[in-house]
Amino acid sequence: MSARLRAMTDRELGRALVDAGAHLAVPPLPDLAPAVARAVVAAPERRGARRRTALATLRDLVRPPGASSRRRALALAVALLVLLAGAAIATGLAVRGVRLLFREEPVPTSAAPIGSRLGLGERVSLPEADAGVAFDLVVPTLGPPDEVWLSDAATGGLVTFVYAPSDRLPELGRSGVGMLLSQFAGRTDAPSIEKEILSGTEVVEVEVNGEPGYWITGQPHAVRFLDSEGREVPPGPRLAGDTLIWQRGPLTLRMEVTLPLEAALGLAESVA
Amino acid sequence: MEGRPLVPTEDESELIERARGGEVGAYEELVRRYQGIAGRTASFVLGTSGEVEDAVQEGFVKAYRALDRFRPGAPFRPWLLRIVANEARNRRKAAGRRAALVLRAAQDRRSGDAAPSPESAVVDDEERRALVAALNELREDDRLVLAYRYFLELSEEEMAVALGVARGTVKSRLSRAMRRLRGAVTAGTEGTER
Numbered sequence: 001m002s003a004r005l006r007a008m009t010d011r012e013l014g015r016a017l018v019d020a021g022a023h024l025a026v027p028p029l030p031d032l033a034p035a036v037a038r039a040v041v042a043a044p045e046r047r048g049a050r051r052r053t054a055l056a057t058l059r060d061l062v063r064p065p066g067a068s069s070r071r072r073a074l075a076l077a078v079a080l081l082v083l084l085a086g087a088a089i090a091t092g093l094a095v096r097g098v099r100l101l102f103r104e105e106p107v108p109t110s111a112a113p114i115g116s117r118l119g120l121g122e123r124v125s126l127p128e129a130d131a132g133v134a135f136d137l138v139v140p141t142l143g144p145p146d147e148v149w150l151s152d153a154a155t156g157g158l159v160t161f162v163y164a165p166s167d168r169l170p171e172l173g174r175s176g177v178g179m180l181l182s183q184f185a186g187r188t189d190a191p192s193i194e195k196e197i198l199s200g201t202e203v204v205e206v207e208v209n210g211e212p213g214y215w216i217t218g219q220p221h222a223v224r225f226l227d228s229e230g231r232e233v234p235p236g237p238r239l240a241g242d243t244l245i246w247q248r249g250p251l252t253l254r255m256e257v258t259l260p261l262e263a264a265l266g267l268a269e270s271v272a
Numbered sequence: 273m274e275g276r277p278l279v280p281t282e283d284e285s286e287l288i289e290r291a292r293g294g295e296v297g298a299y300e301e302l303v304r305r306y307q308g309i310a311g312r313t314a315s316f317v318l319g320t321s322g323e324v325e326d327a328v329q330e331g332f333v334k335a336y337r338a339l340d341r342f343r344p345g346a347p348f349r350p351w352l353l354r355i356v357a358n359e360a361r362n363r364r365k366a367a368g369r370r371a372a373l374v375l376r377a378a379q380d381r382r383s384g385d386a387a388p389s390p391e392s393a394v395v396d397d398e399e400r401r402a403l404v405a406a407l408n409e410l411r412e413d414d415r416l417v418l419a420y421r422y423f424l425e426l427s428e429e430e431m432a433v434a435l436g437v438a439r440g441t442v443k444s445r446l447s448r449a450m451r452r453l454r455g456a457v458t459a460g461t462e463g464t465e466r
């Protein structure tokens with residue numbers, strides 16, 4: 001029957017295989033790019049034995065829906081997740097210029113404690129800060145800050161307002177600071193802030209005036225600022241307490257406070 | 273499209289670099305570029321089952337997470353295919369059954385594929401079916417080696433990456449698979465002649 005096949009040289013058999021390959025049925029696939037993008041943005045890294053832990057942690061951390069329309073528990077703990085600009089925005093998950101790195105290891109020992117080595121840059125006046133950045137500064141209704149700092153982290157500069165502790169703003173660790181509020185023009189193509197999230201830290205997706213944000217709470221997390229070239233800005237990573245980070249038009253804002261989420265959101269929504 | 277050069281084009285290296293930096297949009301572009309060949313690869317293991325789509329999608333997700341381990345400048349395509357093939361194999365094992373390669377129905381064939389001129393008509397339909405039946409008798413490893421070489425027409429170097437073996441091993445794997453294919457062809461034809 002297929003005597004010809006049997007008699008073929010390797011070369012001929014090879015050609016027959018090429019022919020057969022061209023006639024094989026292959027199931028048609030839809031465009032998989034959107035589904036892949038959603039998966040890599042939304043789920044923690046799953047690698048080998050970590051898989052179960054990661055998923056279990058995720059289940060444990062996701063809160064029952066409906067607790068509050070503003071807050072929706074997101075991802076968590078363990079492993080690496082890169083939430084970044086670009087396509088991530090399409091999924092409505094990203095805050096521009098912010099990368100969250102989920103890590104399993106203990107807190108990096110190189111990270112300085114909350115309040116020390118804040119690495120805010122250079123102390124300037126409010127008008128100087130305004131002149132020194134490529135965007136219009138925004139200020140919370142809380143009033144003008146006690147100190148203004150300008151850093152060359154981020155493209156276009158990064159300004160941090162420092163507020164002294166007060167009745168409304170409990171001290172952050174032992175920093176002598178009540179609130180840090182940073183702002184910069186978040187890029188869609190590169191992070192300016194990296195946050196290392198460790199188990200014990202929770203990330204909650206929030207909305208601030210209809211724009212996306214994260215509330216990072218629980219155990220302190222490491223924060224690192226990057227310049228326009230992606231290089232780490234001295235003095236390197238430090239630990240941060242509860243932080244709200246959100247997008248406001250072209251700006252990305254970061255608020256480090258010791259307040260419940262609702263109060264932090266109230267303050268954030270007052271920034272204009 | 274599948275005759276892509278081994279050395280990544282600048283455009284592709286750039287996409288990979290951007291994806292490594294966490295830019296998901298760049299990775300989406302890579303997915304669109306390679307999902308066709310990834311789908312064919314998965315189908316060599318899973319046949320035409322619905323698992324193919326899942327395996328390809330999960331393969332791309334795993335490859336994204338492994339991008340840190342991808343050596344810049346290395347050929348991306350075979351590296352990706354290795355991940356997709358492994359995903360497909362795991363799924364096939366979990367399903368606990370063999371999957372068969374299937375020929376397209378004659379009416380599905382596009383004119384370019386199957387308008388044999390006297391010299392290109394290397395095999396007729398019947399021989400083609402016999403050949404595919406023989407392929408389906410082979411171990412997955414052997415089938416994949418032959419598929420990479422003859423269906424995807426990967427170079428030896430690409431095959432080495434896709435199979436995860438030393439380059440010098442590719443030839444011996446290929447000749448072993450060919451030998452086994454011959455054995456299956458012979459057994460198959462003897463079976464039908466019985």
